[in-house]
Amino acid sequence: MNIGEIAQRAGVSRSTVSYALSGKRPVSAATVQRINDVIAELGYRPNASARALAEGRTRTLGLVVPPASRRLTDVQLGFVGSVVDAAAAHDLDVLLSPSGGDHDRSFERIVTGRRVDGVILMEILLEDPRVERLSQASLPFVTIGHVEHPGASWWVDVDYGALITRCVHHLADLGHDEVVLINRSAELVAAGYGPALRSATGFLEATAARGLTARTVCCADDAAAGLACFEEIRTQWPSVTAAVTINEAALPGVQRALHRAGLEVPRDFSLTGVIAERLAEDFHPPLTAADVPAVELGRLAVDLLLAQIADAGAAPRHALLEPPISLRSSTGARRRRD
Amino acid sequence: MNIGEIAQRAGVSRSTVSYALSGKRPVSAATVQRINDVIAELGYRPNASARALAEGRTRTLGLVVPPASRRLTDVQLGFVGSVVDAAAAHDLDVLLSPSGGDHDRSFERIVTGRRVDGVILMEILLEDPRVERLSQASLPFVTIGHVEHPGASWWVDVDYGALITRCVHHLADLGHDEVVLINRSAELVAAGYGPALRSATGFLEATAARGLTARTVCCADDAAAGLACFEEIRTQWPSVTAAVTINEAALPGVQRALHRAGLEVPRDFSLTGVIAERLAEDFHPPLTAADVPAVELGRLAVDLLLAQIADAGAAPRHALLEPPISLRSSTGARRRRD
DNA sequence: ATCCGTCATCGAACCGGTTCGATGGTGGAT
DNA sequence: ATCCACCATCGAACCGGTTCGATGACGGAT
Numbered sequence: 001m002n003i004g005e006i007a008q009r010a011g012v013s014r015s016t017v018s019y020a021l022s023g024k025r026p027v028s029a030a031t032v033q034r035i036n037d038v039i040a041e042l043g044y045r046p047n048a049s050a051r052a053l054a055e056g057r058t059r060t061l062g063l064v065v066p067p068a069s070r071r072l073t074d075v076q077l078g079f080v081g082s083v084v085d086a087a088a089a090h091d092l093d094v095l096l097s098p099s100g101g102d103h104d105r106s107f108e109r110i111v112t113g114r115r116v117d118g119v120i121l122m123e124i125l126l127e128d129p130r131v132e133r134l135s136q137a138s139l140p141f142v143t144i145g146h147v148e149h150p151g152a153s154w155w156v157d158v159d160y161g162a163l164i165t166r167c168v169h170h171l172a173d174l175g176h177d178e179v180v181l182i183n184r185s186a187e188l189v190a191a192g193y194g195p196a197l198r199s200a201t202g203f204l205e206a207t208a209a210r211g212l213t214a215r216t217v218c219c220a221d222d223a224a225a226g227l228a229c230f231e232e233i234r235t236q237w238p239s240v241t242a243a244v245t246i247n248e249a250a251l252p253g254v255q256r257a258l259h260r261a262g263l264e265v266p267r268d269f270s271l272t273g274v275i276a277e278r279l280a281e282d283f284h285p286p287l288t289a290a291d292v293p294a295v296e297l298g299r300l301a302v303d304l305l306l307a308q309i310a311d312a313g314a315a316p317r318h319a320l321l322e323p324p325i326s327l328r329s330s331t332g333a334r335r336r337r338d
Numbered sequence: 339m340n341i342g343e344i345a346q347r348a349g350v351s352r353s354t355v356s357y358a359l360s361g362k363r364p365v366s367a368a369t370v371q372r373i374n375d376v377i378a379e380l381g382y383r384p385n386a387s388a389r390a391l392a393e394g395r396t397r398t399l400g401l402v403v404p405p406a407s408r409r410l411t412d413v414q415l416g417f418v419g420s421v422v423d424a425a426a427a428h429d430l431d432v433l434l435s436p437s438g439g440d441h442d443r444s445f446e447r448i449v450t451g452r453r454v455d456g457v458i459l460m461e462i463l464l465e466d467p468r469v470e471r472l473s474q475a476s477l478p479f480v481t482i483g484h485v486e487h488p489g490a491s492w493w494v495d496v497d498y499g500a501l502i503t504r505c506v507h508h509l510a511d512l513g514h515d516e517v518v519l520i521n522r523s524a525e526l527v528a529a530g531y532g533p534a535l536r537s538a539t540g541f542l543e544a545t546a547a548r549g550l551t552a553r554t555v556c557c558a559d560d561a562a563a564g565l566a567c568f569e570e571i572r573t574q575w576p577s578v579t580a581a582v583t584i585n586e587a588a589l590p591g592v593q594r595a596l597h598r599a600g601l602e603v604p605r606d607f608s609l610t611g612v613i614a615e616r617l618a619e620d621f622h623p624p625l626t627a628a629d630v631p632a633v634e635l636g637r638l639a640v641d642l643l644l645a646q647i648a649d650a651g652a653a654p655r656h657a658l659l660e661p662p663i664s665l666r667s668s669t670g671a672r673r674r675r676d
Numbered sequence: 677a678t679c680c681g682t683c684a685t686c687g688a689a690c691c692g693g694t695t696c697g698a699t700g701g702t703g704g705a706t
Numbered sequence: 707a708t709c710c711a712c713c714a715t716c717g718a719a720c721c722g723g724t725t726c727g728a729t730g731a732c733g734g735a736t
Contacts, residue, residue, distance in 0.1 A: 340691085340692055340693080341692065341693060341694095342692080342693095352692090352693080352694095353694080353695075353696095356693070356694060356695080357694095357695090360694080362694085362695085363695090384692080384693065385691085385692050385693065386693095387691085387692080387693090388691070388692035388693035388694090389692080389693055389694080390693090391691090391692080391693070391694095392692080392693045392694040392695085393693085393694065
């Protein structure tokens with residue numbers, strides 16, 4: 001069931017079938033009709049590998065994701081979903097590549113095998129060897145997140161520093177004067193994970209600017225760690241009255257710790273941060289937070305990647321999103337202690 | 339940088355390079371050495387499309403996932419991750435295809451374009467046109483979940499009916515005599531989603547067998563619905579003392595409703611079901627539940643798919659897993675009402 | 677009647693690998 | 707010295723598309 005068979009049954013040459021399908025040269029209406037009839041009858045679809053070989057492009061995008069062992073956060077899941085949807089809207093397929101851990105063969109296959117027309121990279125570190133690798137392979141790519149010195153690379157990101165700053169100002173306006181940042185895990189910070197580091201920097205600068213006492217902790221990405229972490233905070237710094245967090249996975253544990261300590265949100269304690277919208281709304285009470293626009297970011301990444309593929313020589317572009325804080329009900333004025 | 343250039347620089351023919359790389363015919367050690375040197379120097383990697391065209395296989399598996407608009411549950415996320423990891427372990431890539439909604443072009447591309455060597459299908463309905471479509475395309479495939487009459491198809495699944503039955507017996511043993519099943523959404527049930535229907539059937543049979551009063555409700559997949567749903571249960575059937583659920587997304591809402599009603603788990607109310615392990619452990623208190631072995635299921639699906647690809651004529655195989663209930667602390671003896 | 681332009685179609689080359697049958701060189705057995 | 711087997715390598719065909727230059731038929735202008 002290849003193009004030759006279609007050509008034979010329609011009584012034309014292979015090239016005519018090709019032109020009839022692509023429309024790149026005129027073909028008489030009668031011939032097109034005949035070819036389409038044969039194709040419909042035989043259920044023919046061109047072989048994607050052969051087409052990719054001949055055209056020099058695969059109509060496929062690569063998406064490099066963290067390995068499954070480190071499980072995806074809600075925000076990351078949002079990226080994946082929106083990238084896949086945005087690609088599908090352009091009739092492109094998405095090839096998944098887990099990178100990190102012991103899966104570097106997969107990344108290498110993607111990069112050097114000409115399997116994809118471009119790559120979207122997520123979970124970027126400040127110094128990320130994969131960015132370097134893709135640059136030298138001269139394969140178009142866009143990162144969700146950005147390295148410290150992006151140079152000529154294309155990226156989209158959320159401005160974690162600005163968002164955390166905004167959260168801090170919000171708390172300062174409410175009268176809080178000792179606040180804590182519950183960051184992602186110490187391993188991620190040590191590895192140079194951008195959002196964690198930029199959040200920390202933004203937090204320290206903003207608290208200093210407003211004259212607040214700043215506390216920061218790292219917390220592993222699970223509920224048990226969140227609980228332990230919050231109890232540690234209560235022990236070490238009992239006068240902290242508000243927390244800012246970017247750690248979604250720890251939230252259920254934090255919530256349990258608040259409950260166990262008899263603290264009611266927002267009456268006794270305020271909680272905010274940068275969180276996937278769904279989680280913010282599932283929280284009790286719903287979290288006042290900067291919602292990460294994961295869907296928009298994924299779509300943007302695909303758009304930029306396609307622009308880059310279409311014009312390899314174009315000047316690098318990027319987008320730094322800074323969504324507003326959604327006021328819900330997890331923050332309130334600081335209660336004076338008696 | 340194609341195989342011809344390597345051959346030229348190494349002073350051998352293209353076929354010799356190919357044999358040196360694949361090892362399918364002996365090549366002298368000296369020649370292999372020379373070829374490898376050139377390859378290392380130029381950083382050559384064979385073109386995946388050309389290889390796929392020549393070999394007739396793509397070294398890629400297709401994974402058909404629900405569209406992003408319907409967001410993935412934790413269990414589904416576990417499937418995706420484990421399929422990708424298992425495939426990577428075999429040096430295979432995974433092509434993602436969102437199906438359902440308006441993305442059927444993507445599914446058709448996967449099926450007819452010879453882009454993949456086989457397909458893994460998740461979120462199967464009892465009557466699923468995609469299974470039919472794949473069968474007639476004679477493309478190897480394995481489903482996670484199974485249609486009502488699997489015929490000659492290969493599948494892996496969790497025995498929801500048996501697991502729910504086990505949960506009911508567990509509650510009956512603890513003395514509960516009026517229990518409710520909190521199912522997935524009414525839309526999914528209406529669409530013929532297997533786990534929802536098999537759970538309902540198992541629940542009704544098991545409660546009948548033990549002489550319990552059975553109540554069932556459908557609940558949309560989010561926390562707000564869970565809350566509303568549980569309050570409805572309390573209103574309609576105030577004497578219900580235990581719930582069984584397969585609806586992960588509704589759990590936070592159920593938890594909030596329990597709290598709001600002043601019910602303590604497990605003292606005043608018992609809760610169990612079939613839930614992703616991580617969620618069961620994040621719950622407060624940790625849920626006694628049958629943990630869906632998502633990772634094992636994903637790995638098994640890949641193994642079966644590879645077996646099918648290797649031997650197209652083999653008899654269909656399947657696996658129906660029935661993991662044990664993990665006793666945690668969300669179920670307890672029914673308290674007699676006074 | 678001749679020439680030219682246009683339109684539809686064809687044949688061949690090419691993309692970059694794999695694989696099969698053929699070939700030349702080497703060494704051991706007779 | 708001759709024959710044979712074997713080992714290493716080569717050349718050509720093939721996978722299934724796309725694309726370019728060439729060709730033939732046809733109609734209008736001269």
